[in-house]
Amino acid sequence: MHAREIRRGIEVIATVHWERRLFDSLIPLPDGTSYNAYLVRGSKGTALLDSTDPELRGELLEQLQGVERIDYVVSHHSEQDHSGTIPDVLERYPEAKVLCSKKAEALLTTHLGVAADRIRVVEDGESVSLGDKTLQFVYTPWVHWPETMVTYVPEDRCLFSCDFFGSHVATTDLYVTDKARVYEAAKRYYAEIMMPFRTVIQRNLDKIADCPFDVIAPSHGPVYDDPGFILDAYRDWVSPTMKNEVVLPYISMHGSTERMVKHLIDALARQGVTVHAFDLAVTDIGKLAIALVDAATLIVGTPTVHVGPHPAVYYAAHLANLLKPKLKYAAIVGSYGWSSKAIEQIAGLIPNLKVDVLGTVLHKGLPTAATYAELDALAAAVAKAHREDESVSC
Amino acid sequence: MKARVDQGTCTGCGICAEICPAVFEMGDDDLAKVKIDPVPADAADDCREAAESCPVEAITIED
Numbered sequence: 200m201h202a203r204e205i206r207r208g209i210e211v212i213a214t215v216h217w218e219r220r221l222f223d224s225l226i227p228l229p230d231g232t233s234y235n236a237y238l239v240r241g242s243k244g245t246a247l248l249d250s251t252d253p254e255l256r257g258e259l260l261e262q263l264q265g266v267e268r269i270d271y272v273v274s275h276h277s278e279q280d281h282s283g284t285i286p287d288v289l290e291r292y293p294e295a296k297v298l299c300s301k302k303a304e305a306l307l308t309t310h311l312g313v314a315a316d317r318i319r320v321v322e323d324g325e326s327v328s329l330g331d332k333t334l335q336f337v338y339t340p341w342v343h344w345p346e347t348m349v350t351y352v353p354e355d356r357c358l359f360s361c362d363f364f365g366s367h368v369a370t371t372d373l374y375v376t377d378k379a380r381v382y383e384a385a386k387r388y389y390a391e392i393m394m395p396f397r398t399v400i401q402r403n404l405d406k407i408a409d410c411p412f413d414v415i416a417p418s419h420g421p422v423y424d425d426p427g428f429i430l431d432a433y434r435d436w437v438s439p440t441m442k443n444e445v446v447l448p449y450i451s452m453h454g455s456t457e458r459m460v461k462h463l464i465d466a467l468a469r470q471g472v473t474v475h476a477f478d479l480a481v482t483d484i485g486k487l488a489i490a491l492v493d494a495a496t497l498i499v500g501t502p503t504v505h506v507g508p509h510p511a512v513y514y515a516a517h518l519a520n521l522l523k524p525k526l527k528y529a530a531i532v533g534s535y536g537w538s539s540k541a542i543e544q545i546a547g548l549i550p551n552l553k554v555d556v557l558g559t560v561l562h563k564g565l566p567t568a569a570t571y572a573e574l575d576a577l578a579a580a581v582a583k584a585h586r587e588d589e590s591v592s593c
Numbered sequence: 594m595k596a597r598v599d600q601g602t603c604t605g606c607g608i609c610a611e612i613c614p615a616v617f618e619m620g621d622d623d624l625a626k627v628k629i630d631p632v633p634a635d636a637a638d639d640c641r642e643a644a645e646s647c648p649v650e651a652i653t654i655e656d
Contacts, residue, residue, distance in 0.1 A: 340608070345606045345648070
């Protein structure tokens, strides 16, 4: 990819990772990803905002060919995919200083080996002049590490948000052209790494509202030249309001749990409740995370392995607990051969989720008419809880 | 009601002091401290919100 101008004197130095399919050895990347650095050239100085993943360092350095001097390298976020190539940039530009938040200083030295004498800490709200362009730093902690900050360039009304508003999309598009595609990718990204810090993100949204930007330039995915839609989306995701939706991760070994789950899905649909069901044997955990952003209820479907839930259910329940979604209600359904402690064990896995348990339907062997009646009652209880809860929009 | 900040876990992000300044303040070491014990009744809700908002779950509350 070549460097491309988004404003006079501001270029995006995007390195696109078309092949990458997994992040943190955990998060699926169905559409690959990109790492965006930005070069801001003022009349008296040049700054590079972020860098790229070390795997693509060659592509970044190639796009910087012809840039004779860099005065500042701004590190918004110390993680390797944005700051991992900063040591290479500092080697090529010996005059450059790293500008970062107070918390980033220790992370950059301990995680990336950046020399402390190359770092200058900037305070929240501080400005650094590049002549006819100004870098204004705003601390935005927990999007998604404690040290994260953003930069606002008032002369061009551009907000450089790093991971905040990012989307894992490998693309040649400079700006968002397909809002639906970017919405889904940004929601996946929010769900996987931002959701646990919802309250803090709400405060960060208020904080950046003081910057009258026209453009949001994130470090993953295309640039937002019409940022209203992503701001509205974030406001919606962090708001306390939930939707009339159930997330139903399940797994089945010999078919009993699956029969129960299929019946319950239909019963919930009859009650007007939207269901997002995921067979954990084959599911993309990113899709599960997306569904958890809005849902009011989590229903886990599990068979019994020895005396507890299936290990895949442990994984999904632990993940939901870590992501701290808004959820207010839960239920457990499933089957067993001779005995089960699945309910107690699942309940112990989700201490972070402050949920009311609306019911449990655990059946020995194949479901019977009585089991289906219990599932119908559970579906009615879920619909009623949603209807009567002011924080659930029905 | 008592609040406690685990100093080994706190990252010093300052969210608690922002949400509930009546109970939490940032110390000279940049970590959050509890400045009042017990928690005043009129700060109890904010204090709970601060504990729930702590990104690293460093705050514990004893009723």
